[in-house]
Amino acid sequence: MVIQRNQMKTEVKEKMRGGDGSVAFTHLVDCENEKNIRMLAELTLQPGSSVGYHNHESETEYYLILSGSGTVNDDGELKPVKAGDVVITGNGASHGITNTGAAPLVMHAIIVTY
Amino acid sequence: MVIQRNQMKTEVKEKMRGGDGSVAFTHLVDCENEKNIRMLAELTLQPGSSVGYHNHESETEYYLILSGSGTVNDDGELKPVKAGDVVITGNGASHGITNTGAAPLVMHAIIVTY
Numbered sequence: 459m460v461i462q463r464n465q466m467k468t469e470v471k472e473k474m475r476g477g478d479g480s481v482a483f484t485h486l487v488d489c490e491n492e493k494n495i496r497m498l499a500e501l502t503l504q505p506g507s508s509v510g511y512h513n514h515e516s517e518t519e520y521y522l523i524l525s526g527s528g529t530v531n532d533d534g535e536l537k538p539v540k541a542g543d544v545v546i547t548g549n550g551a552s553h554g555i556t557n558t559g560a561a562p563l564v565m566h567a568i569i570v571t572y
Numbered sequence: 573m574v575i576q577r578n579q580m581k582t583e584v585k586e587k588m589r590g591g592d593g594s595v596a597f598t599h600l601v602d603c604e605n606e607k608n609i610r611m612l613a614e615l616t617l618q619p620g621s622s623v624g625y626h627n628h629e630s631e632t633e634y635y636l637i638l639s640g641s642g643t644v645n646d647d648g649e650l651k652p653v654k655a656g657d658v659v660i661t662g663n664g665a666s667h668g669i670t671n672t673g674a675a676p677l678v679m680h681a682i683i684v685t686y
Binding site for chain 1: 577609612646657662680684
């Protein structure tokens with residue numbers, strides 16, 4: 459099945475997961491009919507915006523950074539990230555991400571369940 | 573866990589899955605230690621290059637087109653794709669993709685198992 463970009467829905471989430479500012483959230487795949495995956499999305503964080511620190515139990519989230527740069531709270535440790543980097547968070551670990559750059563931070567976010 | 577781009581391995585696959593030309597294949601995540609996911613990669617197809625037609629049984633592959641354009645064989649039906657589009661292939665369906673444009677076609681490819 460091919461899903462064209464203009465068929466996808468984008469919503470703006472304010473203070474996502476308790477973060478700051480706003481995040482444009484595009485649903486790449488409606489995961490209701492998919493197996494072992496509950497989210498496949500493209501997120502755009504404006505400068506200064508963030509996804510708040512949160513936990514992943516019985517699932518793993520992958521952030522694939524497409525453009526921009528920021529800081530990840532990687533289960534309690536702050537680390538810089540930039541385009542091309544990947545963040546893996548699962549098995550009860552937590553993460554959050556802040557756009558600390560001057561350009562939008564764009565990433566794919568994928569949650570695989572188990 | 574953060575994986576920096578310069579820690580990732582890229583290999584060039586010739587005639588991938590029986591396709592034409594070459595595909596640069598970057599392993600974004602080493603999936604050996606992950607659950608319900610066996611591939612998370614970035615693929616770059618040069619103009620004219622392709623991933624040959626192949627089947628996905630007991631798993632679903634998602635192509636997230638990042639840039640460029642091409643033609644997907646979507647379980648027997650040829651369809652155009654371009655940056656921003658998504659291709660979903662699972663439950664025994666088949667697919668292949670050819671870069672029919674003048675620029676490289678770059679995509680994320682994710683295989684979720686079940």
